[in-house]
Amino acid sequence: MNLLAYQPTWWTLNPQDNGRYGVLVGVFIAGMVLFFALSKVPHSARRPIVVGVTFLAGLFWVLRYLWPEPIALRENELPNGFVEKTGQWLQTSVPFVSGIAQVVTSFLLGLGMFSLLRVHFTKITRKQKDWQFSVLLLVCMALMIAVGYADWLQREFWIKEKITDDTTTWTNVNVVFNILFEGLLQNMDAAMFSIIAFYIFSAAYRAFRIRSMEATLLMSSALIVMLSLMGAVTSGWNGTIDNMTGSNPANLLNNLKLNELAGWLRNMVQVPALQALEFGVGLGTLAMALRLWLGLERGGVTE
Amino acid sequence: MQYLDSGKLGILVTLLIVAFILFNIARAKNRTDLFIRRIPGLNALDDAIGRATEMGRPVLMVPGIGGLDAVSVQAVTIFSNVARTAAQFSTPIRLCCADAAVYTVAQEVIRDVYQQEGVPERMDAQTVQFVSDRQFAFAAGVQGMILREKVAATFLLGAFYAESLIFAESANSIGAIQVAGSTQNTQTPFFIAACDYVLIGDEFYAASAYITRQPVLVGSLLGQDWGKMLIIGSIFAGMLMNSVERNQMVTMTRQESTVEVRGGQESVAEMVPYEGEPRKKNATETTIYRLFHPMYTESMYQIERQPKPEENPEPAPAEGGEVTL
CATH class of the missing domain: 1.20.58 (Methane Monooxygenase Hydroxylase; Chain G, domain 1)
Structure with a gap:
């Protein structure tokens, strides 16, 4: 049995089961506790942990690169011998190992958001220069999170069947999300991208003198x-x-x-x-x- | 007949270069006379920090917008050296990250640097900050910071894409001294046009060895140079070999076809005797071509294996779930 391979779990087999939220919250809390515990590890003990985890993670990918993969292995066939079995094990373990990286990254995104909130709350409370922009940033961030999450819940769970690509089937939340994302964010991205044209012009002028x-x-x-x-x-x-x-x-x-x-x-x-x-x-x-x-x-x- | 499985050539060369690097690291541990050529961009680090100190303005550092990989780790390692000098002179720094993982690592590294220098109180919330993981939101945030805080020096080191010129030109417009380096070849010309000093190509990876002169790093650099010599030698040998072979007359010719394997089409090839008017070899018949385009024959795909035993029917997996049998 391949312990690292991605297996269908009881909540992926039965996605409507409300118990999965409990499991997710439990895993989240356990993850936070683990992060907190790691942050309290004495400084001298950190290096062995970092080096050890890095080595194990690296070893997996080095083996994945170097170990031969079974050639033309069909779904109804068993791999031959140790080399093919190990090759198949490494191959099927990739989603699991990538999943770990994704989970860790998700926790780190929380730390990123914390940094953003800390910087801008400090600016607002101390009334530093241009603090009004920080207020705008935090309001926009909260609005986008709230509307985006509500839109996702509606489209994926609550009224999944009723919402289609036809805009007449959209709720107010879907419309607001569309305005915020497609109408504002995408266009602001495009505006930033377009100013590069002017910068290329000025940089080229200097380079070609x-x-x-x-x-x-x-x-x-x-x-x-x-x-x-x-x-x-x-x-x-x-x-x-x-x-x-x-x-x-x-x-x-x-x-x-x-x-x-x-x-x-x-x-x-x-x-x-x-x-x-x-x-x-x-x-x-x-x-x-x-x-x-x-x-x-x-x-x-x-x- | 193919005597060499050229599909493994890449692995062999990689392992050879790995051996070069490890050998030179071991060798460099007892040597102090290893020479690294002068890299102007790295000599300018101290000048840039000195200028920022005199002007009382911050130093801006951006490790690119890539995730946590060798490139961003190298950038953060260089920034730790910059931060050390900045901490000694009480120069404020701004390290802006576009990736949460890079932010977390950078924060730990810079905090350690400030603690080692005995000034942990000088590190505040703005020293290392996460701006946004969206490319142009990040570009707008950093550009705003450059213009509002009128940074005296910028260090743009890492994986940059379209936002590179936004940073470099904004900093140029306020007269900041700029040291930049990107592993993206497409962005290096922009940096050359807009920045004062640019680390080109592998100079970016030589930076930590150049600054710290640690034997491990210098040895690794020497191993890289051996790797370069191997590549240069291979190019010359390949060039000569190809030139000679292209003038030889054909006796065997490569025949390509496709077969159905694993439900898809796979390309297979074989060498068959050439029959026809004598002619010189074409590009696909040379040894060099065959080294980089291994011959997979149809028989290589025909492998005898035991069938899987029948299993009891189980409930169908949810959509997207991949069942491991």
């Missing part, structure tokens, strides 16, 4: 790539080259066509440089992960 050899090279390369994307310019320039070469494909002057130059810059300069950077980043990530996994890192997060 010809002050040094590097800036000149950057400006020239950017100009070639930009011009190669303009149909009228490309057509005119390439036409001139064709006239000079008499449309002979073997003529070396063909290399001066804008699309050829831009393609050369992209494929021979940009791509190798980016791939070299990616190799470096990959090696750095591997080394960092290895140090964390084996508890070799001193200072910072494992201290």
Whole structure:
């Protein structure tokens, strides 16, 4: 039996059972107690706990990567031998292990919210500069939580059958949630995203000012790539080259066509440089992960 | 016939690099003469903090918007060094997080730093704060902080996406000294355009070794360099091998087909004798291609296994639940 694999539980088999709320509350309280107990662990004992848990969690994923998976194993077949059995066990355990990470993250989200409330309540109570914005933030947060939760309950449980995509079937809560989420939040996100266009413009202006050899090279390369994307310019320039070469494909002057130059810059300069950077980043990530996994890192997060 | 299971090549190279790193860590423990080249962005850390101290303004640190992974852990480790210097000079810091897990870790690390420096009272609610886990809400929050508090220095280190330029340009507009570094190649050009110092590529991971000079970190850096040499050597060897092979005449040719396996289509291949006009090898017939595109033959999918014993019928699982048999 695979103890780590995700099993259907009595509340997933019977989702209408009210007893599940009791279990969820119990698990939540147990989790909080565990977090509180861990926060009270003496400083000297923390490192072994952190290193131990990190090693076990890392070991699972290292084995998952290195251990061979059974090939073409059908649902009605048993795995052959120790290697295949272990491979299948690791494969089926992934949802369970990922679930643990999700549960821990959910608890941490509570701590994040606590930080947000603490920062803004402090601002309001001390009447610090722009405290009114903090009031607005807290009111919006409370409103979004209340309306969002009510909307979710209605759509998933209370009147699940009555609510469809047709807006005439929506309740006031659904409408308010839609206004807050689709009407306000999404649009504010889009507004923030759109201002990047102006920042790109100002950053590009500074980067392309010809002050040094590097800036000149950057400006020239950017100009070639930009011009190669303009149909009228490309057509005119390439036409001139064709006239000079008499449309002979073997003529070396063909290399001066804008699309050829831009393609050369992209494929021979940009791509190798980016791939070299990616190799470096990959090696750095591997080394960092290895140090964390084996508890070799001193200072910072494992201290 | 394929003599080498090239599907395991990636694992072999990974293990080789892991061995390089561990060997060099062990080797570096007894050595103090290992050299790390100068990285201007990291030399500027102290200057940036000094400037903030003189101006009496805070230092802003952002570990990106990614979750708790090697990138954010590295960012927090660098920030712990920045926070240590800032704590010594009583310079206020603002560490803004977009992920609750990163926030929790960062808070613990910075609190420890302040305690070790004997000034735990200087850490307040605003020192490390969770702003939002929504990308542009986070961008708006941090941008507001940059402009309202007129931060003197910003450290943007971690996984950044579209919000990178919002931070960098906002800080640039108020004249803050900026040190940035991202593992996202798409964002590095933005940082180069808008920031004073940029950690490019793996310089980001070299930062803690550069700052602390701990033997373990420096050894790990040396192991990475060995890994780079291995990659460079492989590229040159592959280039030469491919150049030679592409000029050879064909005797065998690779034939691709698909078979139905596990209810889906899987690609299988075999080498068959080439019959026809002599020609040079094409790209898919070279050894290098076969190293990166292993040959899975149809027979590899035909494995004899025992059938599962019949089980008593059980109630059907709820929707979304996956039953392990």
